[in-house]
Amino acid sequence: MQASIETTGTLERRLTFTLPEERLETHIGGRLREVARTARIKGFRPGKIPPKVIEQRFGPQIRAEALDGLLRETFDSAVREHELRLAGNPRIDRAGDNELQFVATFEVVPEFGDIDVAKLEVIRHTAEVTDADIEQMIENLRLQRRTWQPAGRAAQDGDLVTLETWSQAGDERLPAEGVEKGSSVIGSGVMFPAIEQGLVGLSKDEEKTLTVDFPADWRVPQFAGKQVQVHVKAVEVAAPVLPEVDKEFIKSFGVKSGDAEQFRKDIRINLERELKGALMNRLRREVGEQLIAAYASVEMPPRLVENEARSMLAQQVEQMRRSGRDPGQVPDDAHQGFVDAARKRVLVGLLVGEVARRNELRLDPKRVSETLRLIASTYEEPEQVIEMYRNDPQLMGGLQSRVMEEQVIDWIAERAKHTEQAMTFQEAIRQ
Incomplete structure (x- = not known):
């Protein structure tokens, strides 16, 4: 095989290589003969x-x-022959008119030197699911199934208030004519806090004007950074009616027997699964921050960082669209705002991969299966979900990458100087 390597930047390389013509023609000839035996052509x-x-x-x-x-x-x-470790995907182009000659441009993993994880100082958080957490979850489920009835009193925290509003700052009025209609549960955080809390004490058909100071980054440009007079009218005030935790209520959450004890067991399993994920996320952040601090001076592959920044921007734009917000026209250089975060993410990703390589850490198939079963258990048909993952290389590849990263994070945390810090379930899941 003919191949030559050039250094075109600190971390950029250019590989020129030629495909072996004899092997190509031999392969083509063999495939044509295979096709000839089974092909069907009219005549x-x-x-x-x-x-x-x-x-x-x-x-x-x-x-x-x-x-x-x-x-x-x-x-x-050629990459193996030259002992190259790629960071990201290569760009491969033809070298002139020769269909067998190509030029690949790519970035390589930077040299990290000695990676001594024993010097890292990591806080490992611990928590457990208590009976009080289970009762709180049951209360949350009751809130999800609540109905509403006229309150017959002034609005208080937890009530649903049907509203008519209009706002004014100087000559600017929204809406220009009439009122905006909507509703809000006091305490839900859906509305601006000062407006939401201003609803407390309002009775049906009562009106009041609130003086509200909006922040400079408020989503309504006309009122951003201004003091606004917000006129509100309570069209209706409704109080919540929570369902009893009876057999019918329990059955509605998939417990066919309607048994209260089984219901609590299922809730505990779900909360413990959520807690496990939350603690791993905290450990991932903790280890990541330590790695970033220790290797901040190492240069990262520029193109890999840029691609990561663009990916982060795309994710944010998609999240805005899904939440009903219009991202507007995205400037070509909008990804620049994500470069610092992208660089940190790339640094941690490359270091995790390097730790795995140097210490010959291998993917644990048992852990992959356990994680897959855990994911599947959140669906009504777990076996179908498991089958879907096993038949989809992309889904399974993503799962394996996630598990491998968790294995490396655990490996680093076990060998670093670590202290345990206890916290409640609620504190742990508050990301």
């Missing part, structure tokens, strides 16, 4: 189609597939 008997016809009909596709396969194989072989 010819199976297995009796002339080679020239097979070549005309299937040759271009087979050649393209063979080139693609041999390209990946040859590139991977």
